Amino acid sequence: MSDSALEVIGLYKNFGALEVAHNIDFTLKRGARHALIGPNGAGKTTFINLITGVLTPSSGQIILNGQDITGLGQAERSRCGIARTFQINQLFRGLTVLENVVLAIAERQGIASSMFRPLSSYSEVTDEAMELLGNFELNEDALRRIDELPYGRQRLVEIVIALGQRPSVLLLDEPAAGIPSSESQHILDAASALSSDITVLIIEHDMEIVFSVADYITVLVSGAVLTEGKPEVIAADERVRAVYLGEVDRG
Numbered sequence: 001m002s003d004s005a006l007e008v009i010g011l012y013k014n015f016g017a018l019e020v021a022h023n024i025d026f027t028l029k030r031g032a033r034h035a036l037i038g039p040n041g042a043g044k045t046t047f048i049n050l051i052t053g054v055l056t057p058s059s060g061q062i063i064l065n066g067q068d069i070t071g072l073g074q075a076e077r078s079r080c081g082i083a084r085t086f087q088i089n090q091l092f093r094g095l096t097v098l099e100n101v102v103l104a105i106a107e108r109q110g111i112a113s114s115m116f117r118p119l120s121s122y123s124e125v126t127d128e129a130m131e132l133l134g135n136f137e138l139n140e141d142a143l144r145r146i147d148e149l150p151y152g153r154q155r156l157v158e159i160v161i162a163l164g165q166r167p168s169v170l171l172l173d174e175p176a177a178g179i180p181s182s183e184s185q186h187i188l189d190a191a192s193a194l195s196s197d198i199t200v201l202i203i204e205h206d207m208e209i210v211f212s213v214a215d216y217i218t219v220l221v222s223g224a225v226l227t228e229g230k231p232e233v234i235a236a237d238e239r240v241r242a243v244y245l246g247e248v249d250r251g
Contacts, residue, residue, distance in 0.1 A: 003030050
């Protein structure tokens, strides 16, 4: 088995004359904690949308665990082992935390469309959901509606839902977005606690989270890879400071 969980080869996407991904070559090593960073408009979410099938590439290949998934749709890619969270959460706000997680697990098992009985009738599914919630200290919130939770805990629920799909590759798209800095530690703890069996790509503006979690960083600028390397290499790169951190050479 290859040591790469995900490979992107020559990924290109355009909308007419507008090019949003420029021949991107990218490798996500199995078991890695890899961060994708870049300034606003760099194409980070576009890149994730291409990987997950929201967008279809104009050219290039996407290889997941040795399988070419370039031609597959979103649902098929999910079944192959990709799960993601979103910048703005996609939760069912009128349902409870437990119901949200149960639906994700039931969808994975192919029984979501036939769940017409009370949750107590699906003990295996609810037991798995409660175990996942317990791993993130959310079990006490299980019967609360999503719209009753602080936003930071809603973001944690979204990670739990993604894990309910049992992914081999988890894409976290700005998991700390909209969360007060005082609560971002919860996201950091959650990311750090993920199983080593899961390969993680995190897209994040919060550099504390990036440098605390990531063992490798790729910098994207204008839809192309500027550079990549270990966190200490990226932190010392003058080009990264110039385009991402807003620093300039003062001579």
